[in-house]
Each structure stands twice: as structure tokens, then as C-alpha cells.
Amino acid sequence: MSAPPIRPIPSSTPQDFHAWPDAHGRFGDFGGQYVAETLMAPLAELAAAYERLRRDPAFIAELDHDLKYYVGRPSPIYHAQRLSALVGGARILLKREDLNHTGAHKINNTVGQALVARHMGKPRIIAETGAGQHGVASATVAARLGLKCVVYMGSTDIERQKINVYRMKLLGAEVVPVTSGSKTLKDALNEAMRDWVTNVADTFYIIGTVAGPHPYPMMVRDFNAVVGREARAQMLEDYGRLPDAITACVGGGSNAIGLFHEFLNDPGVRIVGAEAAGHGLASGQHAASLAAGRPGVLHGNRTYVLCDDNGQIAETHSVSAGLDYPGVGPEHAFLKDAGRAEYVGVTDDEAMEAFHLLARSEGILAALESSHAVAQAMKLARELPKDGLVLCNLSGRGDKDVHTIAAREGVTV
Amino acid sequence: MSRIDARFAALKVAGRTGLIPFVTAGDPAPEHSVALMHALVAAGADLIELGVPFSDPMADGPVIQHASERAIARGVGLAHVLGWVAEFRQRDAVTPVVLMGYLNPLEIHGYARFASEAVAAGVDGVLLVDCPLEESSVLAPLRAAGLQLIRLAAPTTAPARMAQLCQSAEGFLYYVSFAGITGAAHLSTTDIAARVADIRACAKAPVAVGFGIRDAHSAKAIAAFADAVVIGSALVERLAGAGQADEITARVRGFLAPIRAALDAH
Numbered sequence: 001m002s003a004p005p006i007r008p009i010p011s012s013t014p015q016d017f018h019a020w021p022d023a024h025g026r027f028g029d030f031g032g033q034y035v036a037e038t039l040m041a042p043l044a045e046l047a048a049a050y051e052r053l054r055r056d057p058a059f060i061a062e063l064d065h066d067l068k069y070y071v072g073r074p075s076p077i078y079h080a081q082r083l084s085a086l087v088g089g090a091r092i093l094l095k096r097e098d099l100n101h102t103g104a105h106k107i108n109n110t111v112g113q114a115l116v117a118r119h120m121g122k123p124r125i126i127a128e129t130g131a132g133q134h135g136v137a138s139a140t141v142a143a144r145l146g147l148k149c150v151v152y153m154g155s156t157d158i159e160r161q162k163i164n165v166y167r168m169k170l171l172g173a174e175v176v177p178v179t180s181g182s183k184t185l186k187d188a189l190n191e192a193m194r195d196w197v198t199n200v201a202d203t204f205y206i207i208g209t210v211a212g213p214h215p216y217p218m219m220v221r222d223f224n225a226v227v228g229r230e231a232r233a234q235m236l237e238d239y240g241r242l243p244d245a246i247t248a249c250v251g252g253g254s255n256a257i258g259l260f261h262e263f264l265n266d267p268g269v270r271i272v273g274a275e276a277a278g279h280g281l282a283s284g285q286h287a288a289s290l291a292a293g294r295p296g297v298l299h300g301n302r303t304y305v306l307c308d309d310n311g312q313i314a315e316t317h318s319v320s321a322g323l324d325y326p327g328v329g330p331e332h333a334f335l336k337d338a339g340r341a342e343y344v345g346v347t348d349d350e351a352m353e354a355f356h357l358l359a360r361s362e363g364i365l366a367a368l369e370s371s372h373a374v375a376q377a378m379k380l381a382r383e384l385p386k387d388g389l390v391l392c393n394l395s396g397r398g399d400k401d402v403h404t405i406a407a408r409e410g411v412t413v
Numbered sequence: 414m415s416r417i418d419a420r421f422a423a424l425k426v427a428g429r430t431g432l433i434p435f436v437t438a439g440d441p442a443p444e445h446s447v448a449l450m451h452a453l454v455a456a457g458a459d460l461i462e463l464g465v466p467f468s469d470p471m472a473d474g475p476v477i478q479h480a481s482e483r484a485i486a487r488g489v490g491l492a493h494v495l496g497w498v499a500e501f502r503q504r505d506a507v508t509p510v511v512l513m514g515y516l517n518p519l520e521i522h523g524y525a526r527f528a529s530e531a532v533a534a535g536v537d538g539v540l541l542v543d544c545p546l547e548e549s550s551v552l553a554p555l556r557a558a559g560l561q562l563i564r565l566a567a568p569t570t571a572p573a574r575m576a577q578l579c580q581s582a583e584g585f586l587y588y589v590s591f592a593g594i595t596g597a598a599h600l601s602t603t604d605i606a607a608r609v610a611d612i613r614a615c616a617k618a619p620v621a622v623g624f625g626i627r628d629a630h631s632a633k634a635i636a637a638f639a640d641a642v643v644i645g646s647a648l649v650e651r652l653a654g655a656g657q658a659d660e661i662t663a664r665v666r667g668f669l670a671p672i673r674a675a676l677d678a679h
Contacts, residue, residue: 311518
């Protein structure tokens with residue numbers, strides 16, 4: 001008699017999506033620490049400090065206090081009834097991160113990292129920014145904690161986000177224009193890394209998205225995961241059940257992972273990330289790293305990137321500066337390959353249409369980034385019955401984009 | 414014995430300090446890249462570091478960033494770089510060539526494909542700035558094909574980690590003289606000397622020192638305790654804008670000759 005064949009592990013075995021990253025900072029094949037040798041020591045120092053703090057009840061209490069009294073959490077879930085009726089499908093629910101102090105989800109992360117910086121005794125913080133929301137959120141917490149703040153921003157972005165540049169200056173930050181490469185977010189990140197490598201002793205680098213080398217993708221996710229934790233509890237309390245689908249826009253992917261993470265182990269919840277399809281995926285002028293890119297190495301981690309056959313990182317296009325990034329957080333790359341989340345493109349035009357529809361039907365000016373998520377929520381709502389529930393992360397408010405929209409539509413303000 | 418090992422062995426016998434110039438492949442003029450490599454050897458280079466242009470060179474200062482941008486704008490990619498090395502090898506079978514750069518061009522090219530093409534072209538080693546020891550398992554096909562993996566050590570490298578790096582060093586160990594980017598300011602020779610002495614006590618491989626060495630004076634100061642000096646940004650800056658082969662050759666000679674002389678006077 002021969003022995004029975006060894007069976008493979010059934011593919012239906014539920015995977016614990018909350019178990020990542022592993023000890024090496026990897027999410028499956030993605031993540032890691034692809035940085036210059038000089039940064040390995042400060043990354044180890046940061047990882048050790050964060051590992052200690054994330055389990056420290058006093059730190060958690062300090063963070064919760066700041067989130068409640070400074071950021072203004074929890075943010076509500078708002079039922080966009082008129083928008084839902086116009087779309088004519090499931091109920092569209094908005095997680096109102098736009099109501100946070102400074103007007104976006106970015107503050108969840110900067111409040112957390114600034115506390116880490118203070119605990120590590122670093123008097124100077126640096127940050128990169130695309131749309132300026134993370135720069136403003138960094139300048140804000142730096143002002144509050146009395147830390148020196150330098151923000152790197154591509155000169156193209158400085159031009160299209162003047163209001164945020166001035167806000168940062170009002171908050172006491174120094175804004176350094178970056179004129180290398182495509183002069184946008186990716187180049188700002190390069191320059192911030194160069195600053196960090198030069199000033200490692202006294203400087204804390206507050207990365208604004210779930211990219212960069214480990215432990216950043218994990219740490220930034222953890223600080224933004226408050227969005228999903230609140231939302232899941234609010235859904236159960238207000239609607240008695242979990243949503244059928246959740247969606248958020250994905251540039252680097254911090255607001256998306258913030259919403260998604262708490263729902264990853266709920267197999268009944270469909271998860272859809274909306275990437276910037278710009279002028280359309282076929283046009284080549286977009287920023288949809290997951291929908292149209294390939295695995296590569298950028299900014300310290302292995303992830304999906306947009307690049308040519310020589311490995312040169314592509315210049316991206318999106319109407320929204322905050323999504324204009326040729327990489328994406330490694331956890332999203334992992335969730336895509338694991339089949340747990342879908343990533344689809346939303347064009348500039350679709351985002352603009354959603355922006356106007358939301359403004360006129362609900363009295364909410366969404367950020368152009370978030371308008372991509374709203375457009376995707378509308379698509380999902382159309383696919384579901386009227387009693388369905390689609391939860392959309394309204395990650396930021398659109399005041400910063402008013403000039404961009406006016407210019408796009410030929411209006412002089 | 415590899416070309417790199419043979420060259421360092423010969424330097425040791427001769428009692429000379431190695432001179433390792435870095436140039437960005439394809440800059441200042443892609444069509445004269447091979448002529449540039451021969452000019453480097455003629456002016457006293459013991460080993461050539463050839464930078465593979467990358468769009469997002471996080472560890473490089475403005476001089477090498479701009480050189481990369483210029484080369485990329487001319488369409489320079491990995492295939493060109495390998496082609497130039499192969500052409501260089503037709504007339505120079507002994508000078509080691511190390512490709513220096515970032516991981517993504519290799520990742521996209523494919524590690525196994527790169528390894529066999531690089532060996533066929535006559536590349537001796539690779540130095541990947543954004544691939545620390547912990548992530549280097551992806552480079553296994555390179556080592557299997559016979560390429561030496563040059564490791565970097567930095568002022569911030571902790572002692573236990575330094576021991577690991579010394580252990581795994583192949584060809585030579587590249588000591589980054591200060592925490593910063595290529596081409597940046599000033600050197601503290603005494604700090605570097607102490608660190609390099611520690612490394613030489615534990616590493617079998619020779620130690621090259623780079624970052625911040627700009628001229629004969631700084632090269633000579635480093636030569637007092639290092640096996641080789643690497644000079645990049647200052648040379649790239651000197652070459653910028655040179656369009657003709659004879660002009661490139663003249664600038665290389667003008668820049669490297671005094672440095673070579675200073676090293677040999679040591």
C-alpha cells in the first residue's frame with residue numbers, strides 16, 4: 001500500500017491579513033529596506049523606538065488624546081442621500097476625514113510620527129509633500145511641539161499648490177523647492193532622503209505615505225488605521241452591519257490603507273482602490289502604479305512602479321498632485337497580488353465630474369484626490385442594489401484645489 | 414583570481430594606493446564613452462567605476478544627479494553601458510570595471526539576464542547603492558555568474574554589522590567617508606582613519622574610501638590609510654559639457670594626473 005499523497009494547504013484557508021509585515025518589514029514579496037548603508041542604522045533605531053512605543057500604554061494614551069482633542073476625532077460617517085439618489089444605486093457613505101484639523105487624513109500620521117520624534121529626542125523634522133497636505137500636517141505638528149520643520153516640495157507642485165505652500169510658511173516651516181527630475185512628489189522624496197542621510201543625528205523624517213523603507217509602511221499604516229477602526233465600529237453601530245464595498249483613492253496609499261486595514265479580514269467586504277488614471281490608462285499619462293505598473297524598487301521598498309524598460313521611473317500625470325506618484329505602498333502591492341483588494345483607474349474627467357456632483361448634491365467640496373474615490377464609490381453603488389452600502393473615504397477637503405479647478409475650467413478667480 | 418583581486422594584489426606588491434575614478438556612463442557624451450574609459454586608464458586609473466544612470470538617485474548629490482539626467486535624456490540604458498564595457502574590453506583586458514548604481518534597472522532587466530550579459534561584456538563587479546546586505550539575496554544570480562558584489566560601509570554602520578560586512582566583502586569594501594550624499598563638503602580625515610583601521614583589522618578585502626575626495630590634497634590624505642581612493646563628483650563636474658573625444662581625454666588627464674602623482678608620492 002502506498003502512502004496517501006500529501007495534500008497542498010487548501011487555498012480557502014483564511015489568511016490573516018493583519019499579520020504583515022514580517023520581521024524583515026516585508027509584505028510577501030514587497031516592502032523591505034532598499035536604502036543606502038548610511039540609513040540602515042537610523043532605520044534600525046527608528047524601528048526599535050517605534051516597536052517599543054506602539055506597545056507602550058502611555059504613548060497610546062498620548063496619541064489618543066491628541067487625536068481626540070487636537071485632530072477632532074472621531075470623524076463621522078455621513079450618508080450622502082442626494083448623491084446616492086442621483087447615482088441610483090446603493091447608499092453611498094462618506095468617512096469624513098476632510099473634517100479633521102488641517103482638512104485631511106494626513107494629520108493622523110503626522111501627530112503620531114511627531115510624538116515618536118519627540119520620544120526619540122529629535123529636534124528637527126523633515127517631510128516631503130506633493131499636494132501640500134502632508135507638508136501642512138507636518139508643519140502643523142512641528143509648530144505645536146516646537147520642532148524645526150523643513151518641507152521638500154517639487155517646484156511643479158509648488159506652482160499648482162500655492163495656498164498650501166503659504167500655509168506651511170505661516171506655520172513656521174521652511175519650504176524647499178525641488179527642481180530635479182520631474183519636480184514633483186517623487187523628487188521631493190529623493191531630496192528628503194538626501195537631507196536625512198546628511199542629518200541623521202538630529203533629524204526625524206516624517207514620511208507622508210505608506211511607502212519608503214521599513215518601518216515606515218507599517219508605522220504610517222498604523223497611525224492611519226484609526227480611520228478603519230472607527231469606520232468599522234460606526235458601521236456596526238449605525239447600520240448594524242459591515243459595508244458591501246469600501247473604496248479610497250490610492251497615490252502612495254495612506255488614506256486607503258487607513259480605511260482598508262481594519263476590514264482586510266472581513267471577506268464579505270469588497271475592497272477597491274481608485275488610482276489616478278489621468279488622461280486614461282491607454283494614454284500613458286496617468287499615475288496608476290498598481291493597475292498599469294510592474295514590480296520594481298523605488299524609495300526604499302519593493303513595490304509596483306511605473307517605469308520604462310531601462311528601469312527609469314516614469315513621469316506621471318494626474319489632475320491631483322497628491323496622487324501624482326509612480327510608486328505605491330508595498331502593502332497595497334501585496335493585497336493586489338493576494339487578490340484581497342482590487343485597484344482600478346479613475347480618470348481626471350471622472351474625478352472632476354464626481355467633484356461637481358458631490359459639491360452640488362451634498363454641499364461638500366472634496367479634494368481632487370478624494371474625488372477619485374467618490375467617482376469609484378459611484379461606480380460601485382451602481383452595481384449594487386438600493387439597500388447596499390458603499391463606504392468611501394473622503395480623505396480631504398477641496399479648498400486647496402479651488403484655483404486648480406478654476407484654471408482647468410477657464411475661470412479667473 | 415578575479416581582475417579586481419589581481420589588481421589589488423599588484424597594488425599591494427607595488428606599495429601603491431589604488432585610484433578609482435567614477436564616471437556616469439553616457440556623460441558627458443555617450444558616443445565617446447569607450448574613449449573616456451581608455452582615457453581614465455591612461456591617466457592612471459587602477460579600476461573604473463561606471464555609474465549606471467538612474468532617474469531617482471537618492472544617494473547622489475546634484476552633480477551626479479544631473480549627469481544621470483543628461484545621460485537618460487540621451488537615451489542611455491543598461492544595454493548601452495554593457496555594450497561600452499564589451500568594446501572597452503577589446504583593447505583592455507586587465508583594468509577591472511565595476512558598475513555602480515541602483516537596483517531598479519537590474520530588477521527590470523532581470524537579474525539572471527543581467528548577470529550573464531555583464532559577465533560576457535567583461536564587467537567584474539557591481540555596487541548597488543540601495544541594496545544593503547539584508548536585501549542582497551536577489552543578487553544571487555550575479556554572484557553565481559562570477560560577478561563580485563562590492564559592499565558599502567558607512568560611518569553610521571554599527572560594530573556588529575560592520576563585522577558582517579567585512580565577512581562578506583568581495584573585491585574591495587567601499588567605505589563611505591561621511592554620512593551624506595556624493596559630492597558633499599568636507600572630510601574629517603582623523604575620524605575616517607580610525608574607522609578604516611578598524612575595518613582593515615577585520616576585513617580580508619582591501620578598503621577603498623569614497624565620498625568627498627575632490628583633489629590631490631584630499632586624495633593624499635586618505636591614501637595614508639586606505640588601499641584605494643574613489644573620486645566621482647569632482648571628476649564628473651570637470652567633464653560636464655565636454656563634447657569631443659580629445660577634449661574629454663585632455664580633461665581627464667588634467668584632472669587625474671596630479672592626483673595620480675600625489676598618490677604615488679605617498
